[in-house]
Amino acid sequence: MTKTIAINVPAITRVEGEGALSLNIKQGKIENLQLKIYEPPRYFEKFLQGRHYNEVIDIVARICGICPVAYQMSAATAIEDCFNIQVSDWVSQMRQVLYCGEWVESHSLHIHLLALPDYYGYGSAIEMAKDYPQEVTRGMRIQGIGNRLISIFGKRSVHPVGACVGGFYSSPQVEEIKTLLDDLSEGIELANELCDFLLSIDLPKPKQNLFTVGLTDNKSYPILAGLIGSNTGFSCTAQEFEQYFQEFQVPYSTAKQCLFEDKAYLVGPLARLNLNYDFLPDNLKQKIANKMNIPSDNMFESIIARAIEISFAFQHAHQILSEYEETSFPNIEVKPRAGIGYGATEAPRGLLWHRYEIDDDGKIIDCDIIPPTSQNQAHIEQDLRYSLEHFGLDKPQEELRLHAEMVIRNYDPCISCSTHFLNLSINED
Amino acid sequence: MKIKCYGIGSPQYEDQIGWKIVERLKELELNQEIDYVILDRPGMRLIDEFYGYDLCVLFDAVIGVDAGEIVELEDLTIYAQQNLLSSHGFGVAEAVKLAEVLNRLPPKLLFYGVGAGNTRLINQGIESVIQLFLRRIDELV
Numbered sequence: 121m122t123k124t125i126a127i128n129v130p131a132i133t134r135v136e137g138e139g140a141l142s143l144n145i146k147q148g149k150i151e152n153l154q155l156k157i158y159e160p161p162r163y164f165e166k167f168l169q170g171r172h173y174n175e176v177i178d179i180v181a182r183i184c185g186i187c188p189v190a191y192q193m194s195a196a197t198a199i200e201d202c203f204n205i206q207v208s209d210w211v212s213q214m215r216q217v218l219y220c221g222e223w224v225e226s227h228s229l230h231i232h233l234l235a236l237p238d239y240y241g242y243g244s245a246i247e248m249a250k251d252y253p254q255e256v257t258r259g260m261r262i263q264g265i266g267n268r269l270i271s272i273f274g275k276r277s278v279h280p281v282g283a284c285v286g287g288f289y290s291s292p293q294v295e296e297i298k299t300l301l302d303d304l305s306e307g308i309e310l311a312n313e314l315c316d317f318l319l320s321i322d323l324p325k326p327k328q329n330l331f332t333v334g335l336t337d338n339k340s341y342p343i344l345a346g347l348i349g350s351n352t353g354f355s356c357t358a359q360e361f362e363q364y365f366q367e368f369q370v371p372y373s374t375a376k377q378c379l380f381e382d383k384a385y386l387v388g389p390l391a392r393l394n395l396n397y398d399f400l401p402d403n404l405k406q407k408i409a410n411k412m413n414i415p416s417d418n419m420f421e422s423i424i425a426r427a428i429e430i431s432f433a434f435q436h437a438h439q440i441l442s443e444y445e446e447t448s449f450p451n452i453e454v455k456p457r458a459g460i461g462y463g464a465t466e467a468p469r470g471l472l473w474h475r476y477e478i479d480d481d482g483k484i485i486d487c488d489i490i491p492p493t494s495q496n497q498a499h500i501e502q503d504l505r506y507s508l509e510h511f512g513l514d515k516p517q518e519e520l521r522l523h524a525e526m527v528i529r530n531y532d533p534c535i536s537c538s539t540h541f542l543n544l545s546i547n548e549d
Numbered sequence: 550m551k552i553k554c555y556g557i558g559s560p561q562y563e564d565q566i567g568w569k570i571v572e573r574l575k576e577l578e579l580n581q582e583i584d585y586v587i588l589d590r591p592g593m594r595l596i597d598e599f600y601g602y603d604l605c606v607l608f609d610a611v612i613g614v615d616a617g618e619i620v621e622l623e624d625l626t627i628y629a630q631q632n633l634l635s636s637h638g639f640g641v642a643e644a645v646k647l648a649e650v651l652n653r654l655p656p657k658l659l660f661y662g663v664g665a666g667n668t669r670l671i672n673q674g675i676e677s678v679i680q681l682f683l684r685r686i687d688e689l690v
Contacts, residue, residue: 185590233593233639246629246643249650257651260593278589548571 125513129519131173139533141524142372143504145513152503155497155528157375165487173199173285173406173456180474180489181279184534186229189222189270190467191489192283194346194474198513199285201358202461202478208444210447211287212344213440218273218283219343219465224266224307225277226468227426230532231318232259235423238526239321254538255317255418258310262430265307272296287451297444304438311431313408317426319411323420326504326510331383332391333495335466341399341432343466348473350385351394351415358462367406367490377497378490384498387470388531389425390416401435404428418505422530456482467492469532482484493533500531550690553602557591557641563665564626567608568612570675574682583658586604589597595644596653604689605655608678609641612664614683617670621685657683 125145136296138159164183168176180195181188193215200207201251207215233245242248249256270293274280283289335342336349347353356364379385394415397405408414408428409446412421429460458480464473469494477486507527508520515523556571558564569586575585586598599605611620629646641660646656661682663674 246650249647253651256647260596264594264597269610276589277594 125335125517125520127517127524129525133343134364139528141504141528142518143508143524144528145520148513148530150508150513153501153504154370155501157373157497159374161374165489168377168484170485171452171484171486173476173478175493176476176484178279178281179283183489183491185278186224186226186534187467187531188279189218189274190465190472192280193219194463194465194467194472194489195476196283196285196495197222197464198358198461198463198474198476200454200461201463202459202476203275203285203457204460205286205452205454206235206451207287207418208447208449210291210449211451214273214450215283216343217437217440218270218280219270219435221266221273223343223433224269224430225263226266227430228259228263228266230468231314231423232256232263234532236527238529239323240421254403257379258314262307262310265310268300268303272300284451286454287449289450291446291448291450294444294446297441298332301438301441304434304441307434308431308438311427311434314452315404315424315427315431318424319408323418323423324507324511325418325420326507327417330390330394330415330419331380331385331499332394332415333380333385333387334391334395334471336395338348339399341396341436345465348464348471349395350380354380358464358473361462361464361490362475365473365490365495367488367494373497376494377499378495379498385495386419386499387492388422389418389429389468389470390419390422391470392466393425393428398452400428400432403437404431407431419507419527419530422532424465426532456480469493469496469534471495483541491534493531496531496533500528500533503527503531515531550603551601552581552604552606553586553598554606554607554661554688554689555593555595555598556587557607558587558678559589563668563671564610566610566663566665566671566675567660569671570608570663570678573675573679577679579683579686584639591641591644592639593613593644593647595641596648596651599648599653599655599658602655604657604659606659606661606682607641608661611667614662614664616664616667618664619659619674619681620661621681622662623658625658625660639666649654657689 127143129141140156142154176195177192180191183191189379237245237248240248271277273282275282287302332351337346347355365378365380367376369376397414460477464474472492473490475488476484479485504527511523553604554571556567558567571585625642626646626649628642661678
C-alpha cells in the first residue's frame with residue numbers, strides 16, 4: 121500500500137461537546153493523529169478565584185450538565201480537606217447515593233443515546249428506536265430513575281443545588297425515600313436486563329495492554345474517597361497527585377492532556393471495573409464471569425462496564441436507603457481556615473481531581489481542576505493508533521472514519537468539561 | 550380532555566419565554582382544567598411528561614425566525630436532527646421525534662414558539678402567543 125490517506129472528521133458526532141479528528145496514513149502507517157478539541161476554554165478555574173468557598177459548589181456544577189454532582193463532590197471534599205472537616209456518616213452515605221444517581225443517568229445516556237447505535241449500525245438513537253423500541257424505552261426509564269435520585273438529594277436533576285460544603289442543605293423526608301426505594305427496585309431489575317442484553321452483543325475484540333488508574337481502598341468499589349491507584353501497583357493520595365501526574369497543553373487542542381510519568385493512562389468505568397472487580401456484589405461478579413475476562417483488555421467492553429456500574433449504583437443506593445432516617449443535622453458547621461485542599465472522586469467518566477488554595481476568609485486564591493476527559497485524551501489517541509491498525513488501515517476511508525469515531529465515543533468524552541483554563545506566557549520586549 | 554401546557558427553557562435571557570408564557574397562563578385562571586409545568590432543558594425527560602394527557606401544548610423560544618415572530622406547529626418531528634452531534638443537541642424536536650418512534654406521543658400536540666433575539670419584543674410575543682393559544686383551545690375543547 122503506497123497511497124496517502126487523510127481523514128478529517130471536522131465534528132465528531134454523538135459525544136458531549138465539540139471536537140475533531142485529524143488522521144494521516146502514509147504507506148500503510150499512521151503518520152499523524154490528533155484529537156482536536158476546539159471548544160473555547162471555559163475559564164472556570166479563573167473565575168472561581170476570589171469567590172467564597174460556599175459559591176464554589178454551585179459554580180462548578182455548571183461545568184457539566186451531565187455530571188454536575190461529580191464536580192460538586194470533588195470540590196466539597198477538597199474544600200473540607202482544606203478546612204480539616206470530617207463529615208458525618210449520614211452525609212458520607214447520602215453523598216454516595218446522590219453520586220449513584222449520576223452514574224446511572226450518565227451511563228444510561230451514553231449507552232443508549234450515544235454508543236449503542238454504533239454496535240447496531242444506526243446513525244442515531246432515534247433511528248435505532250424504530251427497531252429496538254423496548255431497549256431504548258428501558259434506557260430512558262433507567263435514566264429517569266437516576267434523575268429522580270439526583271432530584272431528591274440535589275433538589276433538581278440538572279445542575280443540582282441541594283449539596284453544600286459540610287453536607288446537604290436539608291434531609292429528604294422518609295416518605296419520599298420509600299417511593300424512591302420502589303423505583304430503585306425496578307432499576308435493579310431493568311439494569312439486570314440491560315447487562316444481559318449488552319453481554320449478548322458481539323463487540324469488536326482488539327486486545328491491548330491497558331494502564332488503568334482510579335480510586336482504590338481495598339474494601340469497596342469506591343466513588344467518593346480512596347487512594348489513587350493503578351493496575352501496576354502504584355498508589356498515592358489526592359494531595360500527591362501532582363507529583364506523578366502532569367497536565368500539559370498540546371498545540372492543537374484547547375483541552376489539556378495529562379500523563380502519568382510520561383505515559384498515557386485510562387480512567388473511567390473499565391478502569392474502575394478492572395481495579396475494583398473484587399469488591400462488586402457477588403451477583404454482578406457472577407453475571408460477567410465466563411463472559412468477559414477481568415482485568416479486561418478490550419476497550420470496547422467499556423459499555424458493559426457502564427451497565428455493571430448502573431447495576432452496582434442501583435443496588436448500592438438501595439442498600440443505603442433501605443435503612444434511611446431523616447436527620448436534623450444534614451450538614452456540619454464549617455469554619456474556614458487558610459490552606460490548600462485536595463479532592464478526588466470517581467465521576468461517571470473517571471477520576472476527577474480538584475485542588476483549592478483558600479484564604480482565612482474562605483475565599484478562593486487559586487484552584488486547579490483536572491477532569492477525566494483531559495486524563496483520557498492521550499489514551500484515546502494511543503488507542504486510536506492501535507485500534508485502527510488492528511481494524512486494518514487498508515479499509516475504505518469511510519469505514520476507517522466510522523471506526524475512529526466509534527473508538528472515541530467509547531470513552532464517552534465530555535469535551536465541554538475538558539476545555540479549561542489555558543495558561544499563556546507572554547513575553548514583551 | 551386532559552390538557553397540559555409546558556413552558557420550556559432555561560433561566561437565561563430570552564430562553565425564559567416559554568416559562569413566562571406558562572406563568573401568564575396560570576395567572577389567567579382559564580375555564581378549562583389545564584395542568585402546567587415549567588421544564589429546564591428537559592431533553593428525553595419530556596417524553597415522560599406527555600403520559601396521560603390528550604392535548605400537550607409546548608411553549609418555547611426559537612431561533613431561525615425574526616425576533617418576536619410567532620410560530621405555531623403541529624408537527625415538530627421534521628425539525629429533529631437525525632444525526633446528533635451531541636446529547637447537548639437533543640432538544641424538543643428530537644424528544645418529540647423519539648416519542649413518535651416509540652409510539653408515546655399524546656393524541657394531539659401543539660407547539661408555539663417565539664423568535665428570540667430581541668429582549669424588548671418578548672412581552673409582545675408572549676401576549677400574541679397567548680391570544681393565539683386561547684383561540685385554538687376554544688376550537689379544540
